[in-house]
Each structure stands twice: as C-alpha cells, then as structure tokens.
Amino acid sequence: MNSEQTNLISDVREHVRYMHELGLEALAADLPVAGEAVARQPERSSSSIQPVERTAPPPDLKAQRFSPDPEKRKPGERIAALPSLAKRQRPQPEKQEKDDENTVLMMAASNPAETEKEEPALIEVSPVLPESTDTMEIIRADIGDCTRCPLHAQGRKQIVHTTGNFNADLMFIGEAPGADEDEQGLPFVGRAGQLLTKIIESIGLKREEVCIGNINRCRPPGNRKPEPEETAACRPFILREVAVIKPKVIVVLGATAAHNLLQIKTPISHLRGNFHDYFGVKVMPTFHPAYLLRDPHKKREVWEDMKKVRDYLNDAK
Numbered sequence: 290m291n292s293e294q295t296n297l298i299s300d301v302r303e304h305v306r307y308m309h310e311l312g313l314e315a316l317a318a319d320l321p322v323a324g325e326a327v328a329r330q331p332e333r334s335s336s337s338i339q340p341v342e343r344t345a346p347p348p349d350l351k352a353q354r355f356s357p358d359p360e361k362r363k364p365g366e367r368i369a370a371l372p373s374l375a376k377r378q379r380p381q382p383e384k385q386e387k388d389d390e391n392t393v394l395m396m397a398a399s400n401p402a403e404t405e406k407e408e409p410a411l412i413e414v415s416p417v418l419p420e421s422t423d424t425m426e427i428i429r430a431d432i433g434d435c436t437r438c439p440l441h442a443q444g445r446k447q448i449v450h451t452t453g454n455f456n457a458d459l460m461f462i463g464e465a466p467g468a469d470e471d472e473q474g475l476p477f478v479g480r481a482g483q484l485l486t487k488i489i490e491s492i493g494l495k496r497e498e499v500c501i502g503n504i505n506r507c508r509p510p511g512n513r514k515p516e517p518e519e520t521a522a523c524r525p526f527i528l529r530e531v532a533v534i535k536p537k538v539i540v541v542l543g544a545t546a547a548h549n550l551l552q553i554k555t556p557i558s559h560l561r562g563n564f565h566d567y568f569g570v571k572v573m574p575t576f577h578p579a580y581l582l583r584d585p586h587k588k589r590e591v592w593e594d595m596k597k598v599r600d601y602l603n604d605a606k
C-alpha cells in the first residue's frame with residue numbers, strides 16, 4: 290500500500306472520529322487498519338446513516354461560515370459538511386503547503402478580514418438563519434394577488450397573511466385558513482383560533498405578543514388538507530417571514546405545519562414534546578387546536594409541550 294492510500298485511510302478515520310464526536314453514533318464504518326487495506330471495488334451497502342432532507346433556507350439568503358472550533362460554534366449551529374483537516378499534524382508534502390497557501394490567499398482576495406482570524410473556516414454552510422434583507426411588506430407584495438396554486442380558484446375569498454408581533458420571540462404556524470379565517474382575512478380566528486388564544490395565554494403571553502401564520506394562505510375547499518403542490522407554492526413565503534422575524538421558538542400546530550417546516554414525515558404524535566431545529570430556531574411540534582376540539586384529552590400533551598416552550602423562552606431572556 291502506498292503512502293497516498295495510507296494517508297487517505299487516516300483521513301477517513303479522522304473524519305469518522307469527528308462524526309462520532311458530533312453524535313453520529315450510528316455510523317457503521319468498518320475501516321481497515323491502515324496497513325491491512327486491500328484494493329477492492331466499492332460495495333453498495335445499506336448505509337446506516339439516514340440523510341435527513343431539509344428545506345433549504347429561503348433562496349435569497351446567503352450561506353454562513355461554519356466555525357471549525359466547537360467552542361466557537363453558536364447554539365444550534367449544524368454542520369452541512371465536514372470541516373477541513375487543516376489542523377492535521379501529519380507533515381505535508383511541499384505541494385500541499387503551496388495549495389494551502391493559495392487557498393488562504395484566495396480567501397484574502399475575497400474577504401480580507403477573514404485572513405486576520407487565527408483559524409479561517411473553509412467550508413460554506415448555512416447552519417443558522419442568516420441576515421435577511423427582506424421585510425414583511427416586501428414578502429406580502431411578492432405574494433400579491435396570488436395565483437400560484439389551484440386554491441386561488443377554489444372559492445378563496447381572501448389571502449390570509451401572517452399577523453401579530455413581527456418582533457416576537459414566539460411564532461405559531463398552522464396549516465391553512467378555514468371558513469372564518471377566509472371570511473375575516475386573519476389567521477386562527479374561528480373556534481380553533483379561540484382555543485389557540487387560550488393556549489397562548491396559558492403560558493402567560495397575550496395573543497398580540499406572538500406571531501401567527503400558516504403554511505398555506507388560502508382556504509382549501511371543505512377544509513381539506515392542502516395538497517403537496519399547494520404547500521410547495523406557499524411555503525417559501527412563511528420561510529422568508531421566519532427569516533425576517535427570527536423567533537426564538539416556533540410552535541408548529543399539527544402534522545402539515547410540522548412536516549412542511551422540518552421536511553420530515555414522522556407522525557406528529559412522535560414529533561411533539563421535543564424541540565427540533567430549524568436553522569438554529571427551536572421548533573416545538575404539537576397537536577393542532579382543531580384536533581384538540583375533537584379530542585380534548587390531548588390538551589394535556591399540548592400543555593406539556595407549551596410548558597417546555599415557556600421555560601425555554603424564560604431561560605433565553
């Protein structure tokens with residue numbers, strides 16, 4: 290085995306160790322000891338790492354740099370790529386040193402401030418919500434008299450926009466307007482909305498202090514669930530609003546909101562009760578108030594979820 294192969298194996302082992310540090314315990318990497326490696330065709334294995342499909346942040350938002358130093362990472366910062374092995378101790382051939390130097394020089398040309406840092410990060414990732422140049426007004430203007438999905442022609446009276454405090458620490462996201470919301474042009478004003486107001490008040494907040502929106506802004510006929518093409522057309526706008534509002538916590542009400550924000554399909558009964566992450570924002574899925582109207586026994590679980598939200602917000606003050 291030549292030295293390039295030995296180095297490659299060392300690199301992979303180092304990456305695997307690093308991934309374990311990050312908590313990827315399920316990684317089933319059966320790496321040979323460097324000296325025992327034999328050349329062979331790559332095998333297709335049923336990998337034990339399940340890639341989690343994530344919604345990209347709003348398209349106009351720029352990626353941020355990932356700090357390779359765990360001490361310097363912001364809470365919630367996630368890794369979209371492995372950090373470079375820049376700190377590797379192994380002596381490098383001269384050409385490698387030249388390449389590294391060139392990389393640093395290229396970074397200096399693109400961003401002089403970066404070179405002054407001790408450990409320049411070389412990997413572009415988007416682990417937290419970056420600064421947005423959007424405003425709620427711009428987003429609303431972009432939505433306009435929307436005809437992007439079939440719902441506009443299926444009895445919609447009004448588009449129901451996000452309302453409340455756009456500087457809120459706490460945001461609620463539901464599924465889509467019902468008949469009352471369609472009538473009044475405001476989210477969560479029907480029976481489910483009145484229950485939501487009580488839920489908000491149960492943790493010591495007023496409705497006006499939080500922000501409330503929906504994945505879909507037009508009422509699906511007969512209050513059916515929005516179709517995937519309908520959520521796909523509307524979701525970008527709520528994601529842009531999240532980037533503007535930058536809440537500390539988002540409570541997603543019901544499966545449609547949870548699945549569309551987190552881009553996972555886990556049942557709401559499994560998702561609820563624990564915080565999830567949306568680009569550094571804590572996300573608490575819980576049952577939809579309309580479901581609580583049908584099954585009031587589930588209110589206890591919602592109360593448990595909301596206590597966690599309240600405690601997190603109090604601690605974060």
Ligand code: URA
Nearest residue numbers: 463464465466476477
């Ligand atoms: N249900 C929702 O999901 N949103 C509303 O605005 C009203 C009811």
